[in-house]
Amino acid sequence: MRDKHPIHTTISTEALRILERYEKELGAKNTVLERALLGMDKLRFKEKVDAHTISRLIKRVNVGIPGVDALMEGGIPEGFVVVMTGPPGTGKTTFSLQYLMEGLKKDERCIFFSFEEKVEHLIKQSIRFGWDIGEYIDKGYLEIFGFTMLSTEEIIEIINVFKPKRIVFDSLNTFFNIHEFRRSSQWRSILKEIRDKKITCLAITEKRNGLEVKEYDEFDFMGDGIIFFDKSQRYEIDPYPTYYLQIQKLRITKINEMPHPFIFTEHGLELIGNRGLSRIFGGSVPSTQKTSIKDTSIKPADINSS
Numbered sequence: 001m002r003d004k005h006p007i008h009t010t011i012s013t014e015a016l017r018i019l020e021r022y023e024k025e026l027g028a029k030n031t032v033l034e035r036a037l038l039g040m041d042k043l044r045f046k047e048k049v050d051a052h053t054i055s056r057l058i059k060r061v062n063v064g065i066p067g068v069d070a071l072m073e074g075g076i077p078e079g080f081v082v083v084m085t086g087p088p089g090t091g092k093t094t095f096s097l098q099y100l101m102e103g104l105k106k107d108e109r110c111i112f113f114s115f116e117e118k119v120e121h122l123i124k125q126s127i128r129f130g131w132d133i134g135e136y137i138d139k140g141y142l143e144i145f146g147f148t149m150l151s152t153e154e155i156i157e158i159i160n161v162f163k164p165k166r167i168v169f170d171s172l173n174t175f176f177n178i179h180e181f182r183r184s185s186q187w188r189s190i191l192k193e194i195r196d197k198k199i200t201c202l203a204i205t206e207k208r209n210g211l212e213v214k215e216y217d218e219f220d221f222m223g224d225g226i227i228f229f230d231k232s233q234r235y236e237i238d239p240y241p242t243y244y245l246q247i248q249k250l251r252i253t254k255i256n257e258m259p260h261p262f263i264f265t266e267h268g269l270e271l272i273g274n275r276g277l278s279r280i281f282g283g284s285v286p287s288t289q290k291t292s293i294k295d296t297s298i299k300p301a302d303i304n305s306s
């Protein structure tokens with residue numbers, strides 16, 4: 001019978017047999033080998049975890065935009081960085097503020113790093129949707145850094161001190177050189193901080209073209225997920241554009257990849273079809289929205305034809 005080992009592990013019988021054989025040959029205990037065998041056992045255990053078990057193990061973070069979580073198995077996996085991209089004026093900042101509001105409602109600490117807009121502007125934008133973000137700033141749950149160029153070290157220090165669960169960067173194009181971005185030591189240090197602390201981030205980036213053009217950049221490849229924002233005037237006589245969002249990628253998640261139209265309500269963004277349209281428009285539905293009532297998802301061809 002083998003002596004009691006200094007490392008109290010529960011390695012498999014097979015691994016124990018290998019360990020005993022080597023220890024007999026060496027004439028001594030070998031803790032390094034035991035640790036390695038234990039690691040192999042863990043890997044084998046992971047393989048035995050089935051799809052159902054693993055989906056329960058993935059903790060998901062609600063985005064808080066009605067209708068969106070249902071498109072991605074309930075939310076963004078905790079600790080992921082999701083790229084929010086698209087042409088100007090398509091709802092990226094509003095979506096991100098609403099995402100932080102969802103966290104704040106659950107007493108999660110949140111940070112908004114805005115490299116382009118002033119804090120006052122973001123607060124005004126939030127008040128329009130009835131989000132009292134000033135109250136969360138006062139209580140110490142929300143920090144907004146507006147129109148500043150912070151250094152990487154400062155960003156890391158802020159994250160370390162404030163310990164947020166959710167972060168928004170608006171936008172990465174302002175902060176990083178896109179061509180050197182993925183290899184940049186600055187981004188890698190920030191990313192390490194985010195991953196280590198399991199902070200779920202939205203990183204806004206800019207695109208020159210809409211959904212009709214496939215245009216990928218370094219930011220898209222870095223992201224664990226991509227949500228693309230766009231708007232289009234479906235018919236010349238339409239008084240309003242139709243806004244769309246499309247989840248183009250989300251690692252370890254089954255996603256609905258269709259472009260989905262959304263609207264700006266008095267409470268923020270909401271996918272069309274998520275509730276009765278008459279409640280939103282009080283009976284008068286804009287013509288662009290009417291076209292989407294039957295099928296809330298729009299095929300890319302529809303956007304091309306607009």
Ligand SMILES: Nc1ncnc2c1ncn2[C@@H]1O[C@H](COP(=O)(O)OP(=O)(O)OP(=O)(O)O)[C@@H](O)[C@H]1O
Nearest residue numbers: 086087088089090091092093094095128229264265
């Ligand atoms: N009810 C509304 N409230 C606020 N903005 C609205 C509303 N309806 C439509 N919009 C449009 O949404 C856009 C603002 O959205 P937002 O700032 O979130 O977009 P963005 O993609 O972040 O834009 P940018 O590229 O300028 O940063 C504006 O162009 C505005 O005209």
Ligand SMILES: [Mg+2]
Nearest residue numbers: 092093094170
């Ligand atoms: Mg914006």
